[in-house]
Amino acid sequence: MGPHNRAYFLAGSGDEQTASANEAAFQQAQVMPRMLRDLRGGSTEVSVLGQKLAAPLLIAPFAYQRLLHNEGETATARGAEAQSIKMVLSAQSSEPLDSVRASGPSSDWFQLHWMGSRETTQALAQMALAAGFNRLILTIDAPVQGVRDQEIEAQFQLPPDVSAVNLAQFAPPAFTPRENAQSIIFDHIAETLPTWADVAWLIKTLQVPLLLKGILHPEDAAQAQRIGAAGVIVSNHGGRVLDRAPATLSALPAIVDRVGPDYPVLMDGGIRRGVDILIALALGAKAVLVGRPIACGLAVAGDLGVSHVLRLLRDELEIAMLLSGCATVQDIRRDMVHLKL
Ligand SMILES: Cc1cc2nc3c(=O)[nH]c(=O)nc-3n(C[C@H](O)[C@H](O)[C@H](O)COP(=O)(O)O)c2cc1C
Structure with missing residues (x-):
């Protein structure tokens, strides 16, 4: 990865406190292993939103993958398929929906952004x-970009042949500056942002489950549950939005306590090893999503690189389960993990 791509894909926002905290939280967790349990017939299989997943692991949605490899999201979907893992496709995919679907048919999760109005957001969902x-x-945690100092320093810009091709047909909301406007952010952007009522409306119009990604506060998780979201993803966007937001691993337990053990809570941010997946599951996540490690695999070796990273994570999770005495994901219990936060 060259300096431009490193600034875009690997950096966090601001002083990168939140991006670092995500990883540090996993490093500060300790797993207490149990011995001599019967581990025959074990597996990493898990059921999430009515689907069986081979492992509690998905590829997080991340934008503009053609910056890393000329087949972009199409290569990622193929690499995921080879390891029976699903990729979540970003609305800001740089490859057309149809070619991504064709190269990874079991990757059937799609990530939306709010598109400025109810109708346009619904049109994107229908597409x-x-x-x-x-x-x-x-995704609800990135109404504006975070303060991306490293991108500014590297003078990062999208090259002309990489864009959000699936969004080209949706016109951005018209901008009419108000008289005496003081702030572009509050006078313009804020007007196009959704509230809980808008999201509740969207959920009612859809026939498929919708998860909210970017939840950190237990009350927001409870609100998501009340309005009929199928689940939440505890996420701080990999530390790319609000710098100083808490590490996702430390936010997870209070959220699971608030919404109860049966409500689907997923999480992402800072997962770098298979044992990190075990730790997140112990603290109540039903599955995790992984972003930057996949970007690195894609940059190094396209579909094979993605596949290799996923294989490592799957194998490491199995090893961690065996070494800690867990035959199935149900055996991964909260009292196995001690957080030294
Ligand atoms: C370069 C980059 C682009 C991203 N683009 C999106 C996006 O388009 N939509 C979205 O919901 N999240 C996006 N994310 C956030 C990821 O989905 C995920 O929350 C984050 O990468 C997880 O942290 P990790 O990279 O430490 O695994 C992006 C993350 C990165 C690093």
């Missing part, structure tokens, strides 16, 4: 459903 996606994620 994804028409392409065969049947689990939707609405």
Whole structure:
């Protein structure tokens, strides 16, 4: 990865406190192993939103993958398919929906952004459903970009041949500056942002489960549950938005306590090893998503690189389960993990 791509894909926002905290939280967790249990017939299989997953692991949605490899998201989907793992496709995919679906048919999760109005957001959701996606994620933690100092320093810009090709047909909301406007952010952007009522409306119009991604506060998780979201993803966007937000691993337990053990809570941020997946599951996540390690695999070796990273994570999770005495994901219990936060 060259300096431009490193600034875009690997850096966090601001002083990168949150991006670092995500990883540090896993490093500060300790797993207490149990011995001599019967581990025959074990597996990493898990059921999430009515689907069976071979492992509690998905590829997080991340934008503009053609910056890393000329086949972009299409290569990622193929690499995921080879390891029976699903990729969540970003609305800011740089490859067309249909070619991504064709190269990874079991990757049927799609991530939406709010598109400035109810109608346009619903139109994007319908486009994804028409392409065969049947689990939707609405990302709610990035109404504006974070303060991306490293991108500014590297003078990062998208090259002309990389863009959000699937969004080209959706016009951005018109901008009419108000008289005496003081702030572009509060006078313009804030007007196009959704509230809980908008998201509740969207959920009611959809026939498929919708997860909210970017939840850190237990009350927001409870609100998501009340309005009928199928689950939440505890996430701080990999530390790319609000710097100083808490590490996702440390936010997870209070959220699971608030919404109860049966409500689907997924998480992402800072997962770098298979044992990190075990730790997140012990603290109540039903599955995790992984972003930057996949970007690195894609940059190094396209579909094979993605596949290799996923294989490592799957194998490491199995090893961690065996070494800690867990035959199935149900055996991964909260009292196995001690957080030294
Ligand atoms: C370069 C980059 C682009 C991203 N683009 C999106 C996006 O388009 N939509 C989204 O919901 N999240 C996006 N994310 C956030 C990821 O989905 C995920 O929350 C984060 O990468 C997880 O942290 P990790 O990279 O430490 O695994 C992006 C993350 C990165 C690193």
